[in-house]
Amino acid sequence: LSLTTFPRPGDLEFVPLAIEPTDNGVIGRFTLEPKLARPDGALFGGTAIAASTTLMETATNAPALWITTQFVSSAVIGEELTLEANVVARGKRINQVQVNGRVGAKLVFTSIGSSALGREGGLDGQFLRMPDVGTPADAAPFQPGPRGMVDPESSFNRVSQFRQTALADAEKRTDGSMALWARTREGGLTPATISYLADMAPIAVARGAGKLGGGTSLDNSMRFGPDPSGGEWVLLEMHGHLALGGYGHASVHVWSEDGTLLAYGGQTANMRHVWDAG
Amino acid sequence: LSLTTFPRPGDLEFVPLAIEPTDNGVIGRFTLEPKLARPDGALFGGTAIAASTTLMETATNAPALWITTQFVSSAVIGEELTLEANVVARGKRINQVQVNGRVGAKLVFTSIGSSALGREGGLDGQFLRMPDVGTPADAAPFQPGPRGMVDPESSFNRVSQFRQTALADAEKRTDGSMALWARTREGGLTPATISYLADMAPIAVARGAGKLGGGTSLDNSMRFGPDPSGGEWVLLEMHGHLALGGYGHASVHVWSEDGTLLAYGGQTANMRHVWDAG
Numbered sequence: 312l313s314l315t316t317f318p319r320p321g322d323l324e325f326v327p328l329a330i331e332p333t334d335n336g337v338i339g340r341f342t343l344e345p346k347l348a349r350p351d352g353a354l355f356g357g358t359a360i361a362a363s364t365t366l367m368e369t370a371t372n373a374p375a376l377w378i379t380t381q382f383v384s385s386a387v388i389g390e391e392l393t394l395e396a397n398v399v400a401r402g403k404r405i406n407q408v409q410v411n412g413r414v415g416a417k418l419v420f421t422s423i424g425s426s427a428l429g430r431e432g433g434l435d436g437q438f439l440r441m442p443d444v445g446t447p448a449d450a451a452p453f454q455p456g457p458r459g460m461v462d463p464e465s466s467f468n469r470v471s472q473f474r475q476t477a478l479a480d481a482e483k484r485t486d487g488s489m490a491l492w493a494r495t496r497e498g499g500l501t502p503a504t505i506s507y508l509a510d511m512a513p514i515a516v517a518r519g520a521g522k523l524g525g526g527t528s529l530d531n532s533m534r535f536g537p538d539p540s541g542g543e544w545v546l547l548e549m550h551g552h553l554a555l556g557g558y559g560h561a562s563v564h565v566w567s568e569d570g571t572l573l574a575y576g577g578q579t580a581n582m583r584h585v586w587d588a589g
Numbered sequence: 590l591s592l593t594t595f596p597r598p599g600d601l602e603f604v605p606l607a608i609e610p611t612d613n614g615v616i617g618r619f620t621l622e623p624k625l626a627r628p629d630g631a632l633f634g635g636t637a638i639a640a641s642t643t644l645m646e647t648a649t650n651a652p653a654l655w656i657t658t659q660f661v662s663s664a665v666i667g668e669e670l671t672l673e674a675n676v677v678a679r680g681k682r683i684n685q686v687q688v689n690g691r692v693g694a695k696l697v698f699t700s701i702g703s704s705a706l707g708r709e710g711g712l713d714g715q716f717l718r719m720p721d722v723g724t725p726a727d728a729a730p731f732q733p734g735p736r737g738m739v740d741p742e743s744s745f746n747r748v749s750q751f752r753q754t755a756l757a758d759a760e761k762r763t764d765g766s767m768a769l770w771a772r773t774r775e776g777g778l779t780p781a782t783i784s785y786l787a788d789m790a791p792i793a794v795a796r797g798a799g800k801l802g803g804g805t806s807l808d809n810s811m812r813f814g815p816d817p818s819g820g821e822w823v824l825l826e827m828h829g830h831l832a833l834g835g836y837g838h839a840s841v842h843v844w845s846e847d848g849t850l851l852a853y854g855g856q857t858a859n860m861r862h863v864w865d866a867g
Binding site for chain 2: 421430
């Protein structure tokens, strides 16, 4: 049984969702504010997956296990988003949930995923090790965002902070491997907030091609490990895999400071914002 | 522009979908036959993602870019599945699509994903290299499936064939890394059929814990590279990442015989079928 209560208090500090129950789940509403937007004022994909994760957990009273969010259209600062979470299969331990996020009648994103209570004696273990990197204190400041739009006071830079650290050559799985320490100033570390922080993997696709910049996510997929417990920073170990006709695929491992694999994700992006280094 | 026509002929040889247009996409129907089922006679997850991929491409006349399929309930051999693909965003190049698979009124699975036409001059490149493994001819026979249910004439073993090959220690990214050569006797290699073949990653979660067996998928996510062109076998490079309370997360890279990264996927499973080696 899970001892956590849902929604997690930190999640509501991060995305101030007003939640009410429905026959088959919950509805949550929030107004898009700058900290939840991209530098251009549109909904940040990480916000959509974070709010969806919170609602999946709230609708089922169980921790999120995996989630994929599909970005269908856009929303801008000041608009109210209404998220409807429907439990399409409610099991003794495993639930399948779908979330539609809308502005008025317009579909903005859809999330699908599972929440699940652990089985006593069920298979347990972490099968890989964290890369050996320097501490956040020794890492270099890093501000994601399109070129010329990296105002530290706008957008996700209001509540999150990134620092780049070096991966040893042996730990670069691809030509597009890189690592960022990341933290949020609000909400602490939860599956929702680490999904928000991890929405950066397209940067690694650009790096794979020897470029700077990133892209616009078409989706964001996360698979969660143990609940984050303590620690302030997470390491985003990102790998760009391939690009094709202007689209790119990347993966991200999210590590706690003490080496626990908190989540593992994949992402596909439209690589619109790419430029030459130097 | 894509020169491929959709549905791809090989896909219809593999899953014999009867497809008709709707106002906002297509509907496809097929009857579940043994080759598309698990050894226990239930719908094989790989079939659901394969048929969804075919319908996404058909509804938009563009190649699949990524897809995630959520498994909600089950279907058994002899039942008719009706898949409804709706295009929720139709762009000049990028489409967002949702597919619901049902038996009668019962929701069996939901898929979300994008198809996209490449952009001339868009970012292109493969940023990692295929592991150095032996040929399919030198690999050892491997039959997936729960213990005691590996009849080569039933289920996916009717149309697909797997052979295990060794990964060098330096290429084992996790304790649960393993590699299988795989091919299908029908349909050839397409994004749909490689999604079918790649629905094996939970085996790598069991291996990570030093066990044999696998699990029941809760979802299957694939991100596609270039169209498979030629070659008969694909290499499934699988990595078990972690297990928690009986659930496990894994990833898979799908390689062509000539070293092209054809697809990259992630999967979460309920690790129900696990036993000690030896």
